[in-house]
Each structure stands twice: as structure tokens, then as C-alpha cells.
Amino acid sequence: MRSYESKEELKNEIKKTFEKYISEFDNIPEELKDKKVEEVDRTPAENLAYQVGWTTLLLKWEEDxxxxxxxxxxxxxxxWNQLGELYEWFTDTYAHKSLNELKEELTKNVANICFMIDELTDEELFKTHMRKWADGATKTATWEVYKFIHVNTVAPFGTFRTKIRKWKRIAL
Known part of the structure; x- marks a missing residue:
């Protein structure tokens, strides 16, 4: 997993990967937001719902x-052994919204995550055992908060961008 030297480096990577990811939805017509294609596991709305769901949870963990x-x-x-059900809940909770609503919600969450990064001290962000939620989320590994931020922003923005690009090649 990638590491970061500073808050700014982490925020810049989030913003860069997010802009690439979110722009993929610009030319998807609203009437195709729920179109399934066999080769891709999520529709555009489900793809965004997944991202909204995880970023919302990340913000909730810190706020709580x-x-x-x-x-x-x-x-x-x-x-953690019910992730399939959690993903269904993300779809049920968010995927009924329009693509614009989902994009706006995700954009807001990303901005709030960047604000959260600014609010954390370097120690809270880059050292272990600084948040109970981070310690409680893993049974065998010890993760710093920045790793949770990375796996809920940068990493899926890249992999899910690939999925939505494939969906577009087939569906559009």
C-alpha cells in the first residue's frame, strides 16, 4: 500500500484520483444510470453508491x-464478514438517486475527508493507535488512519474508474 510523506501529499492524491474518477460520469446519460452489463459488476449508480457509502462511513467513524x-x-x-450485505445496503440507500445527486454527495464527502485530514495532527494521521476506530477495524494488522483514508478514496477511485470505463465502452 502506498505511504505518504505529508497531509498535502495525501490530499493531492485524493483530489487527483477523485477528479479522474468523477469525470468518467460526465457523459453518462441519466437514463442509463441503472443499466447492467454482463462484463461489469456494478451499474454507474451502484458504482457511485459504493463510493458514497464508504466515504460516508469513514467520516462517521471519525465524527463518532x-x-x-x-x-x-x-x-x-x-x-466485516457481512460486506456483501453492506454493499447491498449502499445500493439500496444511495443508488436510487440521480447521477448528479450521487456525484454531489461524493464530492462533498471528499471535501470533508480533506478537511478531516487538515484537522488531524500529523501524529493522529500517520502513527498507529491514534484512533480507537482504526484499531478496532483490523483484527491482525495495525493501521494508521491515513491507510483507511487511502483504501476508501485513492484506491477505489482508481479501480472503480477502470470499471466505469469498461462499462462505458460496452454500454455507450
């Missing part, structure tokens, strides 16, 4: 810990 709430990862209603 700041409020003194015991954080349950990945969510209050799902355990």
Missing part, C-alpha cells in the same frame, strides 16, 4: 469517535 461514541466498524448494522 470525536463525540465519544463507541465506533463499530464497518458499521453499526454490519460486521
Amino acid at each position: 469517535e470525536k463525540r465519544g461514541i463507541d465506533v463499530k466498524t464497518p458499521s453499526d448494522n454490519f460486521k
Whole structure:
């Protein structure tokens, strides 16, 4: 997994990969947002719903810990061995929205994640055992907060961009 030397480097990578990812939806007509193609596992709406879901959870984990709430990862209603059900919940909760609404919500979440990065100290972001939610989210590994940010932004923006590009080649 990639490491980062500073908050700015992390935020720049998030912004760069996000802009590439989100721009892929610019030429998808709204009436095709739910179109399934055999070669791709998610529709455009499901693709965005997944991203909205994970970024929303990431922000919730941090906000709940700041409020003194015991954080349950990945969510209050799902355990790590229930990710399939969690992804269905993301689809049920978000995919009915328009592509523009989903893009706006994801854009807002990304901006809030960048704000969260600014609010964290370097120690909180780059050292282990600085957030209970980060410690509780992994059973065998010890992850710094920045790794959770990376795997919920930079990494999926890249892999899901590839998926939506493939969807566009087939469906458009």
C-alpha cells in the first residue's frame, strides 16, 4: 500500500484520483444510470453508491469517535464478514438517486475527508493507535488512519474508474 510523506501529499492524491474518477460520469446519460452489463459488476449508480457509502462511513467513524461514541466498524448494522450485505445496503440507500445527486454527495464527502485530514495532527494521521476506530477495524494488522483514508478514496477511485470505463465502452 502506498505511504505518504505529508497531509498535502495525501490530499493531492485524493483530489487527483477523485477528479479522474468523477469525470468518467460526465457523459453518462441519466437514463442509463441503472443499466447492467454482463462484463461489469456494478451499474454507474451502484458504482457511485459504493463510493458514497464508504466515504460516508469513514467520516462517521471519525465524527463518532470525536463525540465519544463507541465506533463499530464497518458499521453499526454490519460486521466485516457481512460486506456483501453492506454493499447491498449502499445500493439500496444511495443508488436510487440521480447521477448528479450521487456525484454531489461524493464530492462533498471528499471535501470533508480533506478537511478531516487538515484537522488531524500529523501524529493522529500517520502513527498507529491514534484512533480507537482504526484499531478496532483490523483484527491482525495495525493501521494508521491515513491507510483507511487511502483504501476508501485513492484506491477505489482508481479501480472503480477502470470499471466505469469498461462499462462505458460496452454500454455507450
